Amino acid sequence: MSGEIATSAWxxxxxxxxxxxxxxxxKRRAFDWRMLLGLLLPVAVALxxxxxxxxxxxxxxxxxxxxxxxxxxxxxxxxxxxxTHVWATLWRIAAGFALGAVAGIVFGALSGASGTxxxxxxxxxxxxRAIPSIAWVPLFILWLGIFEASKVALIAVxxxxxxxxxxxxxxxxxxxxxxxxxxxxxxxxxxLAKRILLPAVLPEAVIALRSGLGLGFMFVVAAEFMGASExxxxxxVDGQQMGKPDQILAAIIAFALLGKIAxxxxxxxxxxxxxxxxxxxxxx
Amino acid sequence: MLQLEHLSKTYxxxxxxxxxxxxxxxxxxxxxxxxxxxxxxxxxxxLIAGLDRASGGAIRLDGEALSxxxxxxxxxxxEPRLLPWLTVSENIAxxxxxxxxxxxxxxxxxxxxxxxxxxxAERWPRDLSGxxxxxxxxxxxxxxxxxxxxxxxxxxxxDAFTRASLHEHLLGLWEETRPTVVxxxxxxxxxxxxxxxxxxxxxxxxxxxxxxxxxxxxxxDKTGLAFESSVRRVLTALDHSLNxxxxxxxxxxxxxxxxxxx
Numbered sequence: 001m002s003g004e005i006a007t008s009a010w011x012x013x014x015x016x017x018x019x020x021x022x023x024x025x026x027k028r029r030a031f032d033w034r035m036l037l038g039l040l041l042p043v044a045v046a047l048x049x050x051x052x053x054x055x056x057x058x059x060x061x062x063x064x065x066x067x068x069x070x071x072x073x074x075x076x077x078x079x080x081x082x083x084t085h086v087w088a089t090l091w092r093i094a095a096g097f098a099l100g101a102v103a104g105i106v107f108g109a110l111s112g113a114s115g116t117x118x119x120x121x122x123x124x125x126x127x128x129r130a131i132p133s134i135a136w137v138p139l140f141i142l143w144l145g146i147f148e149a150s151k152v153a154l155i156a157v158x159x160x161x162x163x164x165x166x167x168x169x170x171x172x173x174x175x176x177x178x179x180x181x182x183x184x185x186x187x188x189x190x191x192l193a194k195r196i197l198l199p200a201v202l203p204e205a206v207i208a209l210r211s212g213l214g215l216g217f218m219f220v221v222a223a224e225f226m227g228a229s230e231x232x233x234x235x236x237v238d239g240q241q242m243g244k245p246d247q248i249l250a251a252i253i254a255f256a257l258l259g260k261i262a263x264x265x266x267x268x269x270x271x272x273x274x275x276x277x278x279x280x281x282x283x284x
Numbered sequence: 285m286l287q288l289e290h291l292s293k294t295y296x297x298x299x300x301x302x303x304x305x306x307x308x309x310x311x312x313x314x315x316x317x318x319x320x321x322x323x324x325x326x327x328x329x330x331l332i333a334g335l336d337r338a339s340g341g342a343i344r345l346d347g348e349a350l351s352x353x354x355x356x357x358x359x360x361x362x363e364p365r366l367l368p369w370l371t372v373s374e375n376i377a378x379x380x381x382x383x384x385x386x387x388x389x390x391x392x393x394x395x396x397x398x399x400x401x402x403x404x405a406e407r408w409p410r411d412l413s414g415x416x417x418x419x420x421x422x423x424x425x426x427x428x429x430x431x432x433x434x435x436x437x438x439x440x441x442x443d444a445f446t447r448a449s450l451h452e453h454l455l456g457l458w459e460e461t462r463p464t465v466v467x468x469x470x471x472x473x474x475x476x477x478x479x480x481x482x483x484x485x486x487x488x489x490x491x492x493x494x495x496x497x498x499x500x501x502x503x504x505d506k507t508g509l510a511f512e513s514s515v516r517r518v519l520t521a522l523d524h525s526l527n528x529x530x531x532x533x534x535x536x537x538x539x540x541x542x543x544x545x546x
Contacts, residue, residue, distance in 0.1 A: 177361070177363065177365050178365060178367060180335055180361075180365075181365050181367070181378070183334075183335060183353055184333060184334075184335070184353050184358070184359055184379075185353075185378060185379040185381075185428075186352075186353045186355065191381075195378075196367065199367070199369040200369075202369075276368050276369040276370075276408050276410070277368070
């Protein structure tokens with residue numbers, strides 16, 4: 001519960017920053033005001049909890065008040081410890097996401113484009129997908145050691161499957177009618193892929209990458225739980241072992257912020273590719 | 285000249301969509317295929333476009349047998365089928381990849397003027413109305429200067445006003461290069477407005493029931509008596525094709541009557 005309180009207290013600052021950004025249309029401003037309504041409940045709960053601890057109505061030992069979480073986060077940031085952990089985690093996610101996403105895109109594209117490849121490849125991949133990814137951990141540690149390689153491999157496996165499924169599914173669901181337009185203009189297979197299939201699958205590909213990235217964040221925690229000396233996941237385990245709930249919540253907040261920023265960055269980077277879409281625009 | 289010889293199409297499930305279609309369309313002629321649903325009009329068009337394969341018979345364009353999509357054959361579908369990630373002008377230029385950039389630009393600009401959408405050149409298809417989108421689709425087919433243009437009920441989803449204005453746009457474009465046009469429609473008015481000849485088709489299996497020449501002068505006066513009587517003639521033929529599908533076609537009966545008289 002308190003995790004939620006703290007998260008929202010922080011995301012309120014983030015939202016405020018987003019609001020401060022120049023809005024292109026004057027009309028949007030009215031909408032932005034209503035977005036603030038979402039902050040009402042969590043901020044109120046956070047303030048209530050803060051007050052309850054201040055006035056001695058609650059101890060706040062296991063559920064620290066927002067001010068103490070902020071102070072912990074601040075202290076971690078000041079000593080530079082936080083950045084070491086953040087960079088360790090981000091590096092692992094970036095490496096794992098890159099590997100998993102590239103493999104997912106390649107295999108997904110092959111499987112979506114060719115029926116033969118799909119019949120050969122897909123059943124095996126689906127069977128592998130049914131294995132909980134965490135189950136690979138012991139094997140990866142035996143194969144790749146207890147350091148970075150096994151962690152990156154686990155994250156890559158986690159990212160691979162949603163990306164593979166998303167890309168293959170997107171290619172299979174491309175509108176036959178648009179493909180026919182390509183046939184009418186006698187596009188070669190390569191040109192058909194470049195001029196019709198690729199742009200048609202981009203929106204779904206972006207969604208696949210986003211869910212892959214989300215799983216990447218999930219698996220980085222799992223990877224760091226299994227023995228790491230740095231990283232936000234380590235901070236979580238350390239907080240548990242040392243009995244420091246404020247440190248755990250600080251790490252959780254850091255995860256929330258990093259995850260949101262990474263996702264927004266991905267959306268921002270891919271936005272030019274899908275701006276033609278005729279859908280509800282803001283799907284964040 | 286576009287020639288269809290003993291063309292037939294049987295689907296994998298045994299449905300006979302078309303049987304023994306024989307038709308020749310002169311260069312620059314506008315022919316309208318008309319008939320009830322399920323009489324194979326669209327199938328016939330897809331065969332000519334090369335999107336489906338005939339089960340038997342041949343399609344020839346100026347003597348050359350067509351097997352698959354051909355650069356001289358363009359098609360406009362029932363839906364605009366614009367590529368949503370390309371702007372209006374990019375959509376029109378879609379089939380002009382082989383041309384130089386300047387030639388491409390001038391053709392697109394000219395087509396945009398012709399269909400009256402110059403100011404929308406850089407917009408996305410999603411920003412256009414249904415009628416405007418269909419105009420872009422027609423322009424996309426015309427800019428490649430096809431010898432044969434196939435139209436598959438391209439106006440059926442539009443309201444009467446939009447349809448009438450699209451008829452004018454279509455004829456305006458047609459005047460320039462005078463391609464052979466095969467128009468599938470279920471709208472008799474539309475057939476009489478546009479076509480030089482109406483081919484009435486009959487279902488199960490799809491076949492040609494009757495041919496009616498429409499020799500009205502262009503531009504056609506839709507309120508005139510000649511127009512009215514042409515519409516009535518096509519309607520009568522259509523009626524016969526639908527109600528008396530087991531009876532023999534009109535011409536066959538005439539021939540038998542003539543034989544009896546002799």
